[in-house]
Amino acid sequence: MSDLETRIARIEAKDEIRELTARYCHAVVDGDAETIVSLFAADGSFRTHTFAPQGHAELLEFYGNGVGGKTHKPFVQNHVIEFEDEDHASGRCSVEIRLLQDGRPFTQAGHYHDRYVHTDGRWKFAERNYMRYHNVPWGEGWSK
Amino acid sequence: MSDLETRIARIEAKDEIRELTARYCHAVVDGDAETIVSLFAADGSFRTHTFAPQGHAELLEFYGNGVGGKTHKPFVQNHVIEFEDEDHASGRCSVEIRLLQDGRPFTQAGHYHDRYVHTDGRWKFAERNYMRYHNVPWGEGWSK
Amino acid sequence: MSDLETRIARIEAKDEIRELTARYCHAVVDGDAETIVSLFAADGSFRTHTFAPQGHAELLEFYGNGVGGKTHKPFVQNHVIEFEDEDHASGRCSVEIRLLQDGRPFTQAGHYHDRYVHTDGRWKFAERNYMRYHNVPWGEGWSK
Numbered sequence: 153m154s155d156l157e158t159r160i161a162r163i164e165a166k167d168e169i170r171e172l173t174a175r176y177c178h179a180v181v182d183g184d185a186e187t188i189v190s191l192f193a194a195d196g197s198f199r200t201h202t203f204a205p206q207g208h209a210e211l212l213e214f215y216g217n218g219v220g221g222k223t224h225k226p227f228v229q230n231h232v233i234e235f236e237d238e239d240h241a242s243g244r245c246s247v248e249i250r251l252l253q254d255g256r257p258f259t260q261a262g263h264y265h266d267r268y269v270h271t272d273g274r275w276k277f278a279e280r281n282y283m284r285y286h287n288v289p290w291g292e293g294w295s296k
Numbered sequence: 297m298s299d300l301e302t303r304i305a306r307i308e309a310k311d312e313i314r315e316l317t318a319r320y321c322h323a324v325v326d327g328d329a330e331t332i333v334s335l336f337a338a339d340g341s342f343r344t345h346t347f348a349p350q351g352h353a354e355l356l357e358f359y360g361n362g363v364g365g366k367t368h369k370p371f372v373q374n375h376v377i378e379f380e381d382e383d384h385a386s387g388r389c390s391v392e393i394r395l396l397q398d399g400r401p402f403t404q405a406g407h408y409h410d411r412y413v414h415t416d417g418r419w420k421f422a423e424r425n426y427m428r429y430h431n432v433p434w435g436e437g438w439s440k
Numbered sequence: 441m442s443d444l445e446t447r448i449a450r451i452e453a454k455d456e457i458r459e460l461t462a463r464y465c466h467a468v469v470d471g472d473a474e475t476i477v478s479l480f481a482a483d484g485s486f487r488t489h490t491f492a493p494q495g496h497a498e499l500l501e502f503y504g505n506g507v508g509g510k511t512h513k514p515f516v517q518n519h520v521i522e523f524e525d526e527d528h529a530s531g532r533c534s535v536e537i538r539l540l541q542d543g544r545p546f547t548q549a550g551h552y553h554d555r556y557v558h559t560d561g562r563w564k565f566a567e568r569n570y571m572r573y574h575n576v577p578w579g580e581g582w583s584k
Contacts (some may be wrong), residue, residue, distance in 0.1 A: 159448050160303050166455060167310060174374040178388060181407070181429075225405055225429060227373045227390055229515045230462040242465060246515055248392075248536075250405055250429075250438070257437030261538055263469070269510055285469075285513060285538075290437035293545030293578035294538070298488055304447050312452060318518040322532060325551070327572075369549055369573060371517045371534055392536075394573075394582070401581030434581035 165241070166233050168275045169268050173228045173245055183222040193269050193276045200282045206252040218226035223252040230263075230268075239270040240278075247282075250290075306436040309385070310377050312419045313412050317372045317389055320421075327366040337413050337420045344426045376408075383414040384422075391426075394434075396439040419430040449491045453529070454521050456563045457556050462532055464565075471510040473503040481557050481564045488570045511540040518551075527558040528566075535570075538578075545578040 153196040172191055189211045192198075197206035199215065205214035230246040240275075242265070249260040262284040269278040286294035316335055323331040333355045336342075341350035342358065349358035362368075374390040386409070393404040407427040413422040430438035458558070460479055467475040477499045480486075485494035486502065493502035506512075519533040537548040550572040557566040574582035 154300075156300060156442075156444060156448060159452065160300060160307070163307055163349070163448070163451055163455065164303065167307065171376045174376045174389075177374045177390060178376065178407070181390075225390075227371075227392060228467045230460045231516055232459045232466065245462075246465060246469075246513075248515060250536075252438075255439070257439070263466070271375055291435050291579050295538075295543070295545070296540070298444075300444060303443060304451070307451055308447065311451065315520045318520045318533075321518045321534060322520065322551070325534075369534075371515075371536060373517055396582075399583070401583070434452070435579050 161238075162235065165270070165275060166184065167245065169233055169241060170231055172268070172275055172277065173231065173243075173264075173266070177226045177228055180219050180224050180226050181222065183219045185212055185219055188215045188219065191277055192280075193271050193278050196269075196277045196279065197282045198227070198277075198282070201284060221252075225250040228264075233268075241268045241275075242266060252288075258287060259290050259293075260287040261285045261294075298354065305382075306379065309379070309414070309419060313377055314375055315384060316412070316419055316421070317375065317387075317408075317410070321370045321372055324363050324368050324370050325366065327363045329356060329363055332359045332363065335421055336424075337415050337422050340413075340421045340423065342421075342424045342426070345428060365396075367396040372408075385412045386410060387412065387420075395415075397431075402431055402433040403434050403437075405429045405438075449526075450523065453523075453558070453563060457521055457529060457531065458519055460556070460563055460565065461531075461552075462518065465514045465516055468507050468512050469510065470516055471507045473500060473507055474515070476503045476507065479565055480568075481559050481566050484565045484567065486568045486570070487563075489572060494520065509540075513538040516552075520555075529556045529563075530554060541575075546575055547578050547581075548575040549573045549582075 176191055187209050195207050205211045226247050226249045228245050228247050233243040234240055235241045244265055246263045251258045265281040267278040268275050288294045320335055325346040333352050336355055339351050349355045370391050370393045372389050372391050377385055377387040379385045388409055390407045395402045409425040412419050432438045461569055464479055465583045477496050480499055483495050514535050514537045517534045521529055522530045535573045539546045553569040555566040556563050561577040576582045
């Protein structure tokens with residue numbers, strides 16, 4: 153590739169990765185576990201303080217249980233992406249989530265440390281590591 | 297155009313479309329109905345569950361009534377854009393809105409299904425279709 | 441530079457400037473005053489309705505006092521950037537901030553009018569001017 157083409161490819165990759173995190177949010181809102189899982193690499197993982205499903209089968213079970221009720225509305229912001237090589241990148245993005253928990257409105261905030269991999273012609277999540285700041289009843293707010 | 301130029305033009309178009317949705321938010325905050333309307337194509341439309349103004353005259357009446365009090369602060373995120381051809385695209389983006397309703401603070405969330413058209417040398421809204429999740433008193437939160 | 445290279449450089453600059461505002465948010469969350477200050481030009485300034493530190497020494501004092509408690513979680517959106525020349529740009533972006541004030545959860549919203557300068561091979565803040573809409577206890581919300 154020419155130098156210009158390399159630079160364009162890098163910009164296109166960042167654009168696709170940002171949309172990857174947006175598509176994830178939309179699929180959560182839509183309660184569409186299969187689409188969420190398709191955004192992960194075959195051995196991709198999602199790690200929280202309590203869960204760590206890895207691979208499409210575990211991810212499908214995890215998200216199938218998690219998003220079917222369409223209780224979560226995530227909003228992603230503040231995205232910074234850095235490349236390791238042409239096919240691997242890492243990123244950090246912030247998230248606010250409106251959700252219902254046992255029928256009550258909650259608000260959650262945190263950020264993702266992601267790793268992205270270019271595979272099968274698409275950028276996908278290799279890892280999502282979720283660092284949660286708080287998950288609290290909407291009206292009460294957080295205390296730390 | 298060369299292949300590289302076509303790719304650059306596509307990236308520039310996505311950048312302009314993302315800024316289009318940001319400019320919309322800023323104009324709402326500023327209470328500037330004329331600027332909002334200028335972001336729509338001549339026959340552009342805005343559809344909600346209750347309203348559907350179409351064309352600059354109806355849009356100006358709608359936004360003139362709606363934003364003059366500077367009651368709304370919209371925040372757009374999670375933008376995904378797909379092109380139909382060089383001059384037409386569609387997109388989905390999420391929105392959170394802080395607003396005052398009869399002097400009380402409300403929070404609203406939802407997403408837009410947009411259609412964009414390149415006309416008069418600029419990308420503009422051909423359609424904004426607003427899917428609202430909830431519009432509730434801030435302190436109480438939502439229940440579905 | 442060729443015309444194509446000029447266009448690519450402009451896109452890269454906008455990308456870097458958007459990440460600049462995201463890096464700022466991440467550094468605030470991390471309580472990392474030195475990183476925040478490094479995002480400003482040597483004579484850069486941050487202006488609010490009450491403060492106006494200018495230059496790295498004043499900024500370091502301001503942010504050192506402000507972010508050490510890791511009380512603030514800012515979320516930036518709606519970014520529009522316009523160039524004055526190859527090394528100077530201005531922008532407007534919206535922000536929502538979750539914060540603790542005397543141990544109580546507050547919510548704040550507003551927008552930044554920024555000026556950016558390309559210096560030492562990086563885009564940095566020349567000025568951040570913060571226009572605050574409100575800063576209120578989370579559960580109560582705002583009244584204007």
